[in-house]
Amino acid sequence: MQPTALIIALQNKDQNAFKSIYDMYSENVYGIINTILKDDTLSEEVLQDVFIKIWNKAPLYSEKKGRFFTWILNIARNAAIDKTRSKSYKNTTQNLTVDSFVDILEDKTNFVSKIDSIGIKKYIQSLEPICKKVIDLLFFKGFTQKETAEELDIPLGTVKTRNRICIDKLKKTLEV
Numbered sequence: 001m002q003p004t005a006l007i008i009a010l011q012n013k014d015q016n017a018f019k020s021i022y023d024m025y026s027e028n029v030y031g032i033i034n035t036i037l038k039d040d041t042l043s044e045e046v047l048q049d050v051f052i053k054i055w056n057k058a059p060l061y062s063e064k065k066g067r068f069f070t071w072i073l074n075i076a077r078n079a080a081i082d083k084t085r086s087k088s089y090k091n092t093t094q095n096l097t098v099d100s101f102v103d104i105l106e107d108k109t110n111f112v113s114k115i116d117s118i119g120i121k122k123y124i125q126s127l128e129p130i131c132k133k134v135i136d137l138l139f140f141k142g143f144t145q146k147e148t149a150e151e152l153d154i155p156l157g158t159v160k161t162r163n164r165i166c167i168d169k170l171k172k173t174l175e176v
Contacts, residue, residue, distance in 0.1 A: 007068055011058045022051055025069065029076045036080035036142040046083050050076045081142040123173045131166035138163060 009017035029050055034043040053075050061071050124132060137143040137151055145163065149156040 003068070004063075007058075007061065007063075010055075011061065013055075013058075018051075018055055021054070025072055026051070028069075029072060032073055032076045032140075033080045035140055036077070037083060042083065043080075046079050047076075050079050053079065077139065077142070084142055123170060126173055127166060127169060130162060131169060134159065134162050134166050135170070 006017050006020055010021055026047065030043060030047050033046045033050070034040065037043050037046065050072075054072060057075070061068065065071070124135065127135070133152060134148065137148040138145065143151065145159050146156055148163075149159045152159070
């Protein structure tokens with residue numbers, strides 16, 4: 001089935017289309033979620049929630065607004081970030097062991113493995129260092145723009161501008 005036909009079938013609540021889309025995208029979606037949450041069990045729960053949202057919101061998807069895969073990744077990223085902001089998540093992370101904390105600190109520097117997990121390593125590598133930092137914080141670590149500004153010690157407006165510029169550069173790279 002062609003990708004466009006598959007999307008239309010999903011929008012018409014075709015369960016076989018949903019299964020095909022799950023098979024095609026679940027691994028990458030899980031990678032994004034787990035990069036943010038760093039918890040396999042919780043990531044699996046959020047993955048299920050994401051695909052329920054995809055099923056329910058499929059009729060709202062429009063090809064005019066962007067690629068289907070990007071739409072799915074945005075749902076996944078937002079769901080993972082929402083989970084990190086939930087009270088239950090904050091309560092569980094308050095009781096981290098020292099080993100878990102060390103893993104988190106080491107993982108913050110492991111940008112290359114994160115970008116490789118969704119197959120865009122070669123595109124991200126072509127960007128300038130500030131773009132790599134901004135994209136890493138905003139999209140892979142789930143930082144807000146304000147948190148990114150604080151982390152990089154630059155004004156919030158600068159983060160917003162750099163984010164827009166960097167995403168535009170990444171889009172141009174992906175169009176080639």
